[in-house]
Amino acid sequence: MVNDRRMTTDRFFGSIEKRLENLQSMLEFVDTTKPAEPALRDWLKSNTAAESGSTINKYVGFQRSINLLELQEDQYQITSRGAAFAETGDPELVFEALLANVAGFETILQTLDHQQTTAAAIQASLQKAYPEYQLPQAVVGRHLEWLQAIGALKKQQSTDQYELTSFGKQLLQEKLDQKPVIDNLEIGGTYDRVELHEEYGGARYRGIAPSADYPYVFFFTGDSGAEHGYKDEFRGDTFIYTGEGRTGDMEMTGGNKAICDHKEDGRELHLFENNDKAWSVTYLGQFECVDWFEEQLSDTDGNRRKAIRFKLEPVANDVEFTATDLDAVETDELYERAKGAVTTDGGATQQTTTETTHTKYTRSEAVREYALRVADGVCRGCGNEAPFVGKDGEPYLEVHHLYRRSDGGPDHPDNVVALCPNCHRRVHHGKDGDDFNQELISKTERRAID
Incomplete structure (x- = not known):
């Protein structure tokens, strides 16, 4: 399955300094009342600077997209992470929500590691890391606003340069602490995916990530892929893994071919499961591909298509x-x-x-x-x-x-x-x-x- 993080963010009501306070208040209100859309709109107009209905829809929709808020049977509710933030106000929870659902935040932290730099330089770093996206200044600016709102970075007004705060350095350090060693990966152990790719290569935003420098193919599974037509499951100790390709019939190319041909290519298959925490993955073990078949599944648009399904067995079993x-x-x-x-x-x-x-x-x-x-x-x-x-x-x-x-x-x-x-x-x-x-x-x- 591919990593389906979006690249754009939307703001929330209030200044950068008031953003998290307003967000926490809204989540507390939702948790208490389970409001329908009109009631939530009225509350936002009364308690924040909200005026436009379309802006309210956009900003509330963004909170749903990063999994702090959800809409069930026409009533808004908060998620488990939203409930934790409503109770504690811990900005790290918002950072984790952003990181898990929006690409680019980790690149900004790394760009600012040990140095101050401008928004233009950060934009260039993001464009290099994510060449498949269009990254105008507005997109980068909203990323920077959120990092300022959670207290991870600050802007020097005299130079227009950004730098990490102590909290931002803490977040960066937490991501860089764990250096996985491939021979010492433990089944059930939790690892940082960013560090896994920095150490061994492989595309960090794809579900199947062959390493160009090492004989490894990393592949990832998680519940979030179900909405895009991916269906992974254990059948006994055999793992049935859906190949990559979001629309149309899947083809035996790219990551799919890397899994199918891994024995012939002399590569090991290592399976991880995505966790709720951003970039956190659990190691499920080394597998080998014993067979594959095609099955009719829905693609991300809901259309039926031929999907490639791999039968994978644990190694040394x-x-x-x-x-x-x-x-x-x-x-x-x-x-x-x-x-x-x-x-x-x-x-x-x-x-x-x-x-x-x-x-x-x-x-x-x-x-x-x-x-x-x-x-x-x-x-x-x-x-x-x-x-x-x-x-x-x-x-x-x-x-x-x-x-x-x-x-x-x-x-x-x-x-x-x-x-x-x-x-x-x-x-x-x-x-x-x-x-x-x-x-x-x-x-x-x-x-x-x-």
């Missing part, structure tokens, strides 16, 4: 058993072997030594077998028997992961339950899906205690 069939493995042994990592190369093959024969299975196969065996044909969600018998002659249930890989939940026998298709869809797509998943976690914990 095999488990060895002496039995040639998982059905013959005792449940206790299946659990112990499935929860441990065995670093081997290959998959689902047999190795014979002078003593015994070992059969390799992927960890996901072993974990799946364990979950289905423990369920014994009964859904762990609703408690009903499997709705039908599968082609293999066994009761049909689906294996669900209670915690995502990014939350510390890779394939592990303690992290899976077997569900009927209806309960499985409920946990992923139901309105009460999160609560239902928590019920499943509680049931599993009680089962472990018993």
